[in-house]
Amino acid sequence: MDAHNSSTRERILKMRDVRISFNTANGVVHAVRGVNLDVYRGETVAIVGESGSGKSVTVKQVMGIRSHNEVIEGGSAEFIYTDEKGERRIVDLISLSDGEMTKLKGNHIAMVFQDPLTSLDPTMTIERQLAEGITYHQHLVGKALHERCVELLDLVGITDVEARLKSYPHQLSGGMRQRVVIAIALSCNPELLICDEPTTALDVTIQARILELILEIQRKTHVAVIFITHNLGVVAKVADYVNVMYAGKIVEAGTSEDIFFDPRHPYTWGLLSSMPSVLSKTEARLYTIKGNPPNMLNEIVGDAFAPRNPFALEIDFEKEPPCFDVNNHHWAATWLLDGRAPKIEMPEQLRVRIAQLKGSEDIGYE
């Protein structure tokens, strides 16, 4: 995979030590506790985690979407882009004013949300919604604008384009709506596309087609994609790099192959094992991660995953583990990788399953 060759890769987003909390009636919730994230042109970075792990809050910083009770405690998010005059510019998205953010939003950074029906305006035709961003950022009007709209719907694989442009969202099916949302996101040729669980609300058959579409668009336009999901199968399909997030921190990061074939963090082990396998014979019992995610209202001492971790060491309850490098593109934050730690291998059940996966030549039913 030539992606590891860092000299040819063009970094477009560099997040460092981002920390976000929320003031709530019950106290301060530390939702994101120091996240580092790098995104390169033409690559897909996935963030996986349970609900409440802070993955959505992290990427919403990139779009400047903040709620009224949100407090940015620190960190930076450098975004590198080429502006209209063809100049290379670097901005810090976290300290950007609303006015400057508006120039970037939709134009250089775009987002696709989970539910296509709520992200579309029910009172506007598809064409008007598509045209909104293009008119604002690129000042296209009349025939040129219409042609651009047709081109966009073609790009996302919608047939009978002229009729669809005149339809309203409720006249389209769920998969079709999500295609429209993706077309809107792509309308100004953004450098960075953020997909926040874009297929969670869709059926598996539709999901498969939307994922294919996102991959195809990426091949055509070389857009960088941040993909948020809790479905590991989806990650395997689209991601080049995977970040596993737990309780507001990234606990393991690496290429897809690293995470699926050589996971090191006990939480990643748990996630991978608790997914029932589609291919292999049914196991007697599914592996479960005991307990519930921590309450982020409380201060977390040591490793946040320690109370649920059957392999937890004593130090896990006292000191937060640093990131240990496995190789130059794979690291995990667990004390198990420390040289002084006892040698603990991944659970037998998971090891067998990974061996099966590697050996299987499953390419569907074709």
Next chain:
Amino acid sequence: MNDSKAAVTADMPHTVKMTEKQPILSVRNLKQYFKIPGGNVVKAVDDISFDIMPGETFGLVGESGSGKSTTGRAVIRLDEITAGSITFDGDDISGKLNCDVTGRLRSNMSMVFQDPMASLNPYRKIIDTIATGLDAHFPHMNKKEREQRVYAIMDRVGLSSSQANRYPSQFSGGQRQRVGLARALIMNPKLLIADEAISALDVSIQAQVVNLMKDIQDETGAAYLFIAHDLSMVRYISKRIAVMHLGHIVEAGLTDEVFSHPVHPYTRALISAIPRCNPSTERVRKPLVYDAEASGISYTEGTLHCVTETHTILATQRQYEEWTK
């Protein structure tokens, strides 16, 4: 044509074989139509038949709008059915119910819903929510005994009895679903309908709840009608599954049979659409695409064909020969 369908189902070899054990639920030619404004009729469930044996888990899968939830609701009589017969534990429950049968039905069949927050009353303590069944069927049960029964079932689903006086908002999603499960189990039902009971939960919590459901089944011998769109979880929990599409059961059989040798093009597309956890093959794998209209398969023309004794598909004779080649 309907007759031919009924005949095949009734004489299906496996049904004959299993006569030593009567099915706990037997659905025959169930139809559920809804009238919508404009004089149109939506055929949500169109002539389906299936059996559930005591103590087994029957999975019903399909995409949204395929009629799987409608089937679940029809079976527990939340909706008036249009046609067909439903026999539950020896009672015919498809027509107007008399008092006696209603009582038996309400205590022996229960349901767990998809959204744990929406299915619990936020103003009621969970002890009262869980005891709903007891209050309805044993209104004169003394307080102590009621409490004991609730504590016992809470313990069984992995909740602590000290949480009994809390409100639903004080629980996490997984715990709320356990409350829903406890409410459904308190009457010791013979059949539990789980309508997308785990879809709203996180992956790690899903596994917990599914394992719990399996354990409870081993203990109490309850049968499950497990309705879901997540095929991998259905495969894990169910002994037999039926695949629904557009109101018809297009394929049914033992879970392993259906997953390892899917025959119907829709089932094949559905199974191939599940993303696999293997990045190196998954990136290049192209899932099968199935378009009911384009493929020209009309479900109403099809009759049930047996691939093996336990594995049936809905097809015309010509389609059957083509698919099983």
